[in-house]
Amino acid sequence: MNLSKKHVADKPILAVIVTHSHGDHYGGLQGLVSAEDIKSGKVKFITPKGFYEEAVSENVLLGNVMRRRAGYQFGLNLERNSTGQVDVGLGKPFLGGGRSSLLQPNFEIEKTGQTLNIDGLELVFQLTPNSEAPAELTLFAPSKKVFFSAEIASHTYHNVLTPRGAKTRDAKAWAGYLDEAIDLFGAKTEFIVPSHTWPVYGHDKGITFLEKQRDLYKYVHDQTVHLANKGLNKDEIAEEIKLPPELAKEWYNRDFYGTVKHNAKATYQFYLGWWDGNPAEYDKLPQVEAAKKYVEWFGGEETALKKANESYQKGEYRWVAEVLKHIIFANPENTAAKNLQADAFEQIAYQSESGIWRDLYLAGAKELREGVIVPKNPVNRATGFLSALTPEAIFDYLSVTVDGNKAAGKEVALRFIFPELNKNILVYLKNGVLHQSQTRINDKAEFTLTIPKTKFVELLTTPENAKTLLFSDGVSFEGDPFKFKELASVFEPANPYWNIVTP
Ligand SMILES: [Zn+2]
Structure with a gap:
């Protein structure tokens, strides 16, 4: 803002357009x-329709696991x-520190082709739901000949399924x-x-850019389905697909963020789910139980580790990673196994074109060597988020914090009245469900x-002050507060610091 005030114009903000339901696009709005x-x-806050619900779903209901x-x-x-983070694939790190929050938009774009005039600037919108985000839009400013593509076109292959976890995106719709x-x-x-990356200047270059981005998404989508119909499973498809040179040789189509491999797997999952059809894969033992058996069948930890070392020397890092996982999950105290696993992860990281592949392997390596790093003063994000949520969204959130075992057999019915919102909500626990x-x-x-x-x-956030709050101004109750x-x-x-590379 300061840069723009200095070099463009020092004018008040009349409207904010948030193109999609991801935290890096709306979280800092109150700044x-x-x-x-x-x-x-007074300020128009414009979003695609469904923005708020999707932002709640991604960042509140699933927020904990996705953040980790x-x-x-x-x-x-x-x-x-040079041996750590150099990038996050979509550019330099774009997640700032500090608090983030979610506000409700006061203007939603309902359909493609909808126009809006903001202080004399005519804008035309395109809705692109279930592309890079479940709720997303792009916009065009005819008088300036500018197309703002949000994240459906970038100077990188984007994620059809982001490794942090999200709903799988529809690659066919995206194209x-x-x-x-x-x-x-x-x-x-x-x-x-x-968003995130630099502009494309010139009509012809711009059209080529949009066409080749479109065909990147469509090629991997179509070939994944093509190969699935031939009977390949998702891992086999990921190894098999190679982009044709006319797509692969454009820098903006490279695997800097999303990759052909993980996007092919995502498309398989989008249509067919996680299972490949082989009953041997359908009801596998959980990882710790399986690991103990694998290690026993390998002939014990020492033999397995010796073989893993030999594979490491041959550069078979992906195989080493797979085998060592069993040794570590059978015995998380095995430091030699954890260190070798970390070495293998680091080699995979250094060979990765994708910034996020590098980062996720290096993050795993670091935790194998040092354990999970719990910050001294963890930021409590709950307050910022809860205060921005509607009461309905808060109760949706609370319903996923219910421990089903504790709730079994309990029946409680409470009523919450929010006078300023004119809302009267019955909240009840029954059959283990809120x-x-x-x-x-x-x-x-x-x-x-x-x-x-x-x-x-x-x-909710300071239950220790319950008594003071219940007897404070504007609050009244009937019945048994207990x-x-x-x-x-x-x-x-939720557990914000759960183990990933160890059981
Ligand atoms: Zn973004």
Whole structure:
């Protein structure tokens, strides 16, 4: 903002367009504009339709597991140097520190072709759901001849399935949106501006860029399906597909972020799921149990480690990684095995073209050598997120924090009234499941709490202050407050630092 104020114009922000439901695109919004200005509509906050629900789903319900895995994908704990993190594939590291939050948009783009005039600037939108994000849009500014491609076209092959974990993206639809963008905006386009990476200047270069990005996604999609129909499984398909030179030789089509290999596997999964059809793969033993048996069948840890060393000397790093996993999962105290596994991961990392492959292998190597690094003062992201959520989204979130074993056999019904939102929500635990309803107005509740949402968030994040909060201004209740405690007793916090490379 300071750069733009200095070199472009020092003007107030009238509108913010968030192209898609990923945290690196909306999380820092409150650094630029205030939540009040968005709530009042003073600043237009424009998103594709479905943005808020998808952002909640990706970043709240699954937030914990995705953040831990994102730490690997982006090498967040790595040193930044020639043997550590040099990049995150989509450019230099783009995840800042600090707090992030999610605000509700006050203007949604409903359909492709929709236009909007912001302070005299005409914009045309294209909806591209289930491409790079479940809710995404691109936009075109006819008077400036600029096409903003969000992340559906970039100077890299993007992820059809991001290693941090997400819903698998629809590669066929993705290619289709690029084709549609050429039809809708291509003739008038002189500049293409992708997120994260640099612009493409010139009409002809821009069209070639969009066509070859489109064909990159379509080629890997079509060949994956083609080979699946021939009977290859996802690992075999990943080894088999090679891009034709006319696509492979463009720098912007390279495996810097997504890769042909993992995107082919993703497309297989998108259509066919994780199973390859062989019953031997259908109900495998869990990893620790299997590992113990493998090691026994290998002839013990020492023999297995000796053979792994020989394979390492021959440069068979992928094989070493696979075999050593069994030794480590059978005996996580085996330091020699962990160090050799780390050596193998590092070699794979250094051979990777993809920044995130490098980062995730190096992150694994680091944890094998040093263990899981738990920060001294972990950031509590819950407060920022919960205060931005609707009560319904909060109860959805709470329902996945329920420990099913603890909840079994318990029945509790509570009612929450949020007067400022005009919402009356029955929340009840039954059959091990937490439900919410806004239609069962007359059902009996053992405890009814009337509370502003901000105070409700405080109650959840600082339960030790419950008594003060319950007797504070604007809060009233009926029935037994200990019923709330009873309900809360089935909530289990997530583990932000779970083991990945060890059991
Ligand atoms: Zn992004």
